[in-house]
Amino acid sequence: MPTPPTDVANLYNILGAGELSRLDTHPVELLVTLRTINEALPLTPQRIADVGGGPGKYAFALADQGHLVDLVDLSPGLIQLAQIEQDKRKAAGKENLLQSLSVGNVLDPTILQHGIYDAVLLLGPLYHLVEDSERVTAVANAARLAKPNGVLFVAFISIAAHLRDIAMREPERLITDKEFYAKYLQDGRYEKFKPGIGNVHGFHTQVGNVKFFFTDNFAGTMELMELRSQEGILGGNLDTALSKSQPQVLQAWADLMYEKYSTGEEHLGCADHLIAVLKKRS
Secondary structure (H helix, E strand, O other): OOHHHHHHHHHHOOHHHHHHHHHHOHHHHHHHHHHHHHOOOOOOOOEEEEOOOOOOOOHHHHHOOOOOEEEEEEHHHHHOOOHHHHHHHHHHOOOOOEEEEEEEEOOOOOOOOOEEEEEEEEHHHHHHHOOHHHHHHHHHHHHHEEEEEEEEEEEEEEHHHHHHHHHHHHHHHHHHHHHHHHHHHHOOOEEEEEEOOEEEEOOEEEEHHHHHHHHEEEEEEEEEEEEEEEEOOOOOOHHHHHHHHHHHHHHHHHHHHHOOOOOHHHHHOOOOEEEEEEEOOO
């Protein structure tokens, strides 16, 4: 059954404030991801589409670097938060603004103009598309936005991340929800009703399946350049204490994670989030 977009939008309309601050408490994820993007792009200003970019944490960071960024998200609430930040920047007379902000669905091929972007970020939408066909459509739509030889950044949540989370918070769920988890470990579908939130539709993956996803569906149109852990070996909330560190200390840890502990096969399983870097074939 296709993922109801209204359920996903409602989820993030409710979780908006937390989504705005999440990367402040996971600073290694933020810095490793930004470095991954920067290392794959030229130093000159690039035109970037951030699809599913929420309140614009990455979009504004990239705009601060001089890039021209269009932000799209399914949640009106998150786009409203991004608009508040945009308005603050305008009022302060800053030039590092987003080019556009809009509500849109990655499954809609008309959300942005095709073939004009040097880079396309897809750092959230695949977390909530439970059907494989939807994930294929989302990546295909993102690829259409990119120029020939453009770069795509596509993120996934690891099944190991959720297991670590319930082991720390509610370990009994592995027994009380035994049937649910037997299925979840097979297909990565996390579909539940949560009081106060509503229907939650999530997709989590085994690390080894990410490469197969791209080779099975996009071998002729895109080249997988790298697969990287966005937290290095500090998944499972191990980077939260660093949010209170001095900037130079935090940067040293982020650099260590990026350079030594984020691409090896033995390190990918430590990730909560995985980022695939792809190049669109000309």
